Amino acid sequence: MTDTNTQKETLGFQTEVSKLLHLMIHSLYSNPEIFLRELISNASDAADKLRFEALTHPEWLSEDSELKIWLDVDKEAKTITLRDNGIGMSRQEVIDNLGTIARSGTSEFVGNLTGDQKKDAQLIGQFGVGFYSSFVVAQKVEVFTRRAGAPASEGVKWESEGEGAFSVEATDKAERGTTIVLHLRPTQEEFADEWRLKTIIHKYAEHIAIPVCMPVAAEPADDDESVVAEQGKTYETINKAAALWTRPRNDISDEEYQGFYKHIAHDYDNPLAWNHNKVEGKLEYTSLLFAPKRAPQDLYQREGVRGLKLYVQRVFIMDDAEQFLPMYLRFIKGIVDSNDLPLNVSRELLQSGKIIDSMKTALTRRSLDMLTTMAETKPEDYAICWSQFGSVLKEGVAEDQANQDKVLKLLRFTSTHSGDAVESVTLADYVGRMKEGQDKIYYLTAENFNAASQSPHLEVFRKKGVEVLLLTDRLDEWLMTHLTEFEGKKFQHIAKGDLDLGELNTEEDKKAEEQLQESSQPLVERLQKVLVDKVQAVKATQRLTDSPACLVRNQYDLGAALRQMLEASGQKLPETKPTLEVNPHHPLMNRLSQTADDGRFESLALIVLDQATLAEGGALADPAAYVKRLNSLLMELA
Numbered sequence: 001m002t003d004t005n006t007q008k009e010t011l012g013f014q015t016e017v018s019k020l021l022h023l024m025i026h027s028l029y030s031n032p033e034i035f036l037r038e039l040i041s042n043a044s045d046a047a048d049k050l051r052f053e054a055l056t057h058p059e060w061l062s063e064d065s066e067l068k069i070w071l072d073v074d075k076e077a078k079t080i081t082l083r084d085n086g087i088g089m090s091r092q093e094v095i096d097n098l099g100t101i102a103r104s105g106t107s108e109f110v111g112n113l114t115g116d117q118k119k120d121a122q123l124i125g126q127f128g129v130g131f132y133s134s135f136v137v138a139q140k141v142e143v144f145t146r147r148a149g150a151p152a153s154e155g156v157k158w159e160s161e162g163e164g165a166f167s168v169e170a171t172d173k174a175e176r177g178t179t180i181v182l183h184l185r186p187t188q189e190e191f192a193d194e195w196r197l198k199t200i201i202h203k204y205a206e207h208i209a210i211p212v213c214m215p216v217a218a219e220p221a222d223d224d225e226s227v228v229a230e231q232g233k234t235y236e237t238i239n240k241a242a243a244l245w246t247r248p249r250n251d252i253s254d255e256e257y258q259g260f261y262k263h264i265a266h267d268y269d270n271p272l273a274w275n276h277n278k279v280e281g282k283l284e285y286t287s288l289l290f291a292p293k294r295a296p297q298d299l300y301q302r303e304g305v306r307g308l309k310l311y312v313q314r315v316f317i318m319d320d321a322e323q324f325l326p327m328y329l330r331f332i333k334g335i336v337d338s339n340d341l342p343l344n345v346s347r348e349l350l351q352s353g354k355i356i357d358s359m360k361t362a363l364t365r366r367s368l369d370m371l372t373t374m375a376e377t378k379p380e381d382y383a384i385c386w387s388q389f390g391s392v393l394k395e396g397v398a399e400d401q402a403n404q405d406k407v408l409k410l411l412r413f414t415s416t417h418s419g420d421a422v423e424s425v426t427l428a429d430y431v432g433r434m435k436e437g438q439d440k441i442y443y444l445t446a447e448n449f450n451a452a453s454q455s456p457h458l459e460v461f462r463k464k465g466v467e468v469l470l471l472t473d474r475l476d477e478w479l480m481t482h483l484t485e486f487e488g489k490k491f492q493h494i495a496k497g498d499l500d501l502g503e504l505n506t507e508e509d510k511k512a513e514e515q516l517q518e519s520s521q522p523l524v525e526r527l528q529k530v531l532v533d534k535v536q537a538v539k540a541t542q543r544l545t546d547s548p549a550c551l552v553r554n555q556y557d558l559g560a561a562l563r564q565m566l567e568a569s570g571q572k573l574p575e576t577k578p579t580l581e582v583n584p585h586h587p588l589m590n591r592l593s594q595t596a597d598d599g600r601f602e603s604l605a606l607i608v609l610d611q612a613t614l615a616e617g618g619a620l621a622d623p624a625a626y627v628k629r630l631n632s633l634l635m636e637l638a
């Protein structure tokens with residue numbers, strides 16, 4: 001851990017840092033005070049880390065055991081100094097932590113920046129602004145730091161004006177920890193003011209678990225007391241300085257919960273909802289869970305960061321403990337503080353065990369309850385949550401059989417009833433609107449909302465006033481392979497299998513059906529003959545009112561999206577042919593029936609088949625042939 005290099009070196013920031021710094025200074029000008037939140041948050045993390053490492057190095061804490069943060073202002077020099085006695089940093093850690101951005105996805109993040117200040121400010125928010133936000137108010141930043149356990153001679157001084165480069169050099173530092181000196185920009189001198197800083201601490205750092213201290217306001221001026229005041233400086237604690245989750249719920253304001261969330265999640269936005277719970281009895285732990293407002297960049301990456309912050313008896317143990325929530329709740333943030341786990345618990349130890357398992361079961365249920373309550377009491381918030389995390393929640397239908405009912409109630413769909421592309425229909429809504437005699441939940445999958453809502457398959461359902469769910473998410477076909485029932489009602493894809501309207505079919509309908517089959521038999525047989533290679537069968541149908549024909553799949557055929565997904569993963573799938581269902585009442589079918597010329601009949605039949613493919617958003621096997629056939633028809637018109 002010793003750093004032998006004592007030379008002063010000047011190093012360049014990682015390219016992403018330079019870009020970020022530039023952008024931050026321009027994006028955060030309207031809210032510069034958050035720099036203090038970020039620096040206090042880091043100092044508090046440093047105290048957490050020290051406490052954790054002191055479990056194996058108790059001597060580190062024994063000499064200076066009261067972990068605190070001190071904030072001083074020098075009005076003359078226009079500086080703010082923030083000091084902590086936390087873990088500190090070695091020379092290499094300084095270079096790594098304050099010269100690069102280690103977090104994954106940085107380059108993608110910088111690549112996503114638009115140049116539009118408003119949008120970029122939001123992106124920066126998602127990313128967590130961190131230490132570099134000090135340059136929003138400071139034209140120069142100095143950091144003096146020494147790692148716990150290292151001798152005074154191994155102090156490090158870091159300095160930068162935030163323009164591409166920083167320097168590091170060795171320095172003596174008597175106390176462990178980190179001191180940060182901000183030299184305020186002339187435009188930001190208002191921050192060299194105790195009252196202003198106290199207000200900011202109350203606003204953003206009330207929940208920080210360790211004391212944030214400032215000098216007690218000076219006595220009324222005596223002639224010559226400046227020296228005395230300097231030496232005898234006494235400090236008072238400004239914040240509440242108790243771990244937020246240990247305090248009673250009704251003592252904690254919304255602002256404090258929100259501030260705490262921003263601290264642990266490195267988020268800039270407020271959370272949509274939270275759930276604070278203390279469990280006593282056989283197991284003892286406190287949990288504080290949050291539903292964020294925005295999906296992180298790495299939500300769909302396998303190695304994406306997820307999990308809760310783990311404390312054991314108030315001591316910070318690790319970030320991103322993944323074992324307490326299932327994969328499909330990976331977007332939930334929060335902390336869990338256990339009284340049952342040993343202080344030396346490791347990631348390996350966390351892999352399994354009774355305690356972990358029962359905590360996971362309970363925390364999963366808590367998270368789902370938090371989302372359910374949000375959906376019931378704040379539907380607009382839940383709509384945001386669904387738009388960000390809906391696709392992830394759907395994974396829960398397959399992943400978590402035990403909670404499937406709860407997950408199903410959280411799903412949102414578009415339907416023929418809602419009439420727009422916003423997913424807002426619940427399964428309960430649907431069931432509540434089911435028609436007399438309807439015993440199935442009808443749905444249709446398609447590429448997008450437009451294709452779904454225009455599908456010919458909807459015609460008979462429109463006629464009967466029966467609602468159909470329109471599923472257009474890439475995941476939906478996969479989802480539906482795991483969904484068989486909701487509240488005892490089976491799901492039925494309306495473009496798969498025979499049309500089965502159950503009791504919705506009246507006696508009249510049945511009679512009409514018989515007649516239809518009989519009268520259309522010659523046409524059906526003739527079509528079947530010319531299309532034999534292309535379709536599994538041709539049938540007359542009542543599902544259509546306005547369209548001449550549509551394609552129907554087997555009940556267990558894969559849909560287009562699922563097919564693509566499996567093929568992309570290298571699976572070879574057998575070709576399956578659809579059934580062509582035709583509407584004998586359609587004028588075009590009449591026309592076909594009356595076409596005596598066989599060649600002409602075949603040409604028309606092929607056009608009808610291709611159009612049915614196009615109508616469901618499919619691609620033609622031989623588009624050129626289709627165009628040729630259609631053109632020769634058009635020529636006849638002329």
Ligand code: ADP
Pocket residue numbers: 038042043045046084086087088089097098128129130131132178266
């Ligand atoms: P984050 O806090 O999200 O990791 P920051 O930009 O705020 O990102 O900080 C970068 C890193 O610098 C921290 O992860 C930490 O390792 C280090 N650091 C910052 N401030 C301190 C401090 N006061 N004491 C020790 N390490 C610090």
Ligand code: MG
Pocket residue numbers: 038041042130131
């Ligand atoms: Mg930070």
